Amino acid sequence: MAWTFGDFHLDPDGFQLARHGVAVPLEPQVLALLIHLVRHHDRMVSKDEVVEAVWHGRAVSDASISSRIRSVRQALDDDGARQEMIQTVHGRGFRFVAKVTTTMPACVLHGAPTIEPPEQIFGKPSIAILPFRPLGLEPTLAVFAEAIPHEIIEALSRLRWLAVIARGSSFRFREGEADMDMVTKALSARYVLAGIIECRGTGLAVTLELVDAKSRQVLWADRLESQLDEMDELRSRIVAHLVAALETHIPFNEARVAELNKLEDLDAWANYHVGLRHLYRFTTADTEQALTCFERAVASDPTFARAHAGLSFTSFLSAFLRLDPDRPAAVRATRHHAERAMEFDALDPFANFTMGRSFWLTDEPEVAAEWLSRATALNPNYAQGFYASAFTAMLIGDAAATTAALDTSLHLSPLDPLLYGVHGVRAQMLMQLEDYEAAAGWADRAAAQPGAHYLIGMIALVANGLADRHERTGSLGQDIRRRKPDATAADYFTAFPTRDVKSRARIAAELARQGF
Structure with a gap:
């Protein structure tokens, strides 16, 4: 409900006092005091009640109460002498004495409440x-x-x-x-x-x-x-x-x-966030749903850089996980949408992140590293940026840089949706260092994470095989074939085009031994 008195309109839900339609600026405590007095205009409000309502029972002096009452009166063009709006009951409390008219909420009609639809959210959080x-x-x-x-x-x-x-x-x-x-x-x-x-x-x-x-x-x-x-x-x-x-x-x-609202009723930002939620599930159906959300976001706001970056991300997944039979087209789309994101906001870390990852798909890790470094410079707390930097360092074979970036990513976001990738990259790097026992341990942790896709399963398969954990490789191989019946060694090396020739040969041999 809202109230009118004199030239004023007080809206407690909107937390605003207006005079002739113009907002009256008030300190939060002053406005809270006014709302409480008007809400209880039919009776005297004690000092103790004022303290409870405004200060939540915390000990305050009479001077503090008097100061807030004086501020309310000034806002209403009242004063302690006239007391036309607020009357002081000496030693006891205060009473709001102006005539108050109450306006009922619009949702209460003909004496029956109506069910309100879910609240829509608009704009940037x-x-x-x-x-x-x-x-x-x-x-x-x-x-x-x-x-x-x-x-x-x-x-x-x-x-x-x-x-x-x-x-x-x-x-x-x-x-x-x-x-x-x-x-x-x-x-x-x-x-x-x-x-x-x-x-x-x-x-x-x-x-x-x-x-x-x-x-x-x-x-x-x-x-x-x-x-x-x-x-x-x-x-x-x-x-x-x-x-x-x-x-x-x-x-x-x-x-x-x-998601409580209809997809077509959402604005660009809401569509973007729904798209992100589907994006991190890493399935064909969810990637397609994410694509739809990002496309709706771009249609609503063509200059929305993050929505374009989201489109780049979905195209990246289609190429990386081979969800699209036309992989070259998905690779081109990954770069195109990242470039559009950079065009509209070159300082957005997510846009720089997607631009860097587009160079993974074209086997240009040195170029990718520059873009990803820019992403983490723009946001030094960007966990996924550090994870992507670690992936790039792993492709080049820089073990120290890989470990440092992975540690930073894990420290910043221990429950990240890409945690399976963080552990998987560590396992891949350990295989290149020929520490197969440790690699198998990290690979198993990666495969157990929510969202882990079949390529993570292949890392776990190879690591366990090279560590002579053959009882584990059987179940991993079955799970990979269930999720991706046509998975091959070529898929593995397309996703992880590492430069270390010796480790590539060992991994290829193990994949062949497991029937891939």
Whole structure:
């Protein structure tokens, strides 16, 4: 519902006060106080009730209450002398005395509620990073409650797919003074990141919580600790850990919400996120569904760089996994769509990522490495970019670079949808180093990951065969033939065109021994 009084219109759901149709700027606590007074205009509101409603029971002084009441009166052109809007009941509380007219929600008609359709989401997802709530911190350490969120805002601002509420707006909400309703309505954020920073003996602990502002569902939470003399390292860990988590959890949630609506009703961003969700399932049907979503996104917004990059990704999968019988056409499409993505946003890490991977398909790993390096430079916390860099280094035979990039990728995103690839690349590199026992262990871990495709199974087959784990190769071979009846050694070397001649010969011999 909403209320009108005098020249004013107060919308609690929209968290806005307007006068003659023009929004009146108010501090969140002031607006929350006004809403509570108007909602209960038929009675006196006690001071204790004001404290509970605005400060959630936290101890505050009478001066703080008086300050917020004075701000409400100023916004309404009222004052303590006239008290035409807000009347003070001395020593007890306040009463809203202006005549209030209530407007019922539009969904209640003829006395019967109607069922509302699922809420549609439009545009780029947005997030508000709130100052952390300090617990038991000395004044010299309390600065980290704002310093760390500020660094997070700067890091997230590099992401091209996420809108980050400016520090000047989000930092108006301090020390848990505002509840989630107040924050989301005031900032129009789809997601909120809150945190607590507290002393733990000789160190600090930071607890993070990512919340869906609409459903109030906690999508992700974590806790990181550090000694006081390692604060710089803790700050960098928090930023890196968080960016990688958001890359996974927000797109997944965006797709989940969007799928409640009809595909044809979604905007470009919603179609993009649904496409991503299908993309990472790595099946023929899901790749085709992802293609449809990205095509709809491009049709809705022809300059949407990430949608073009998504089309490049689907074409890459068609070529890499041989889902398209016309592989040369899929290779050309991979490059074409990546170029279009770069044309519209050359600074998007995902666009650079897809451009780099297009050079895998043409056996140009040195060129791929340059594009992938650019992707991770644009976003130093881009886990998939580091994974792709590791793959490229593996093709060239640079074991040190492969290991370093894989470790970075795994550190940034331990639950990444491409985790099967991270472990598979490590296994492939270990085979080139002739450490077959370790290769088999990593290959088995890769094959057990969600989304692992038949080529990962072939890596596990070869690694186990070279490690003389013959009891394992039988089941792996059956699974590969079930998933890809026409799989051959040529498929393996097309996907993994490594430069190491000796390891290629050993792998080819093992594949032949297993009937491929």
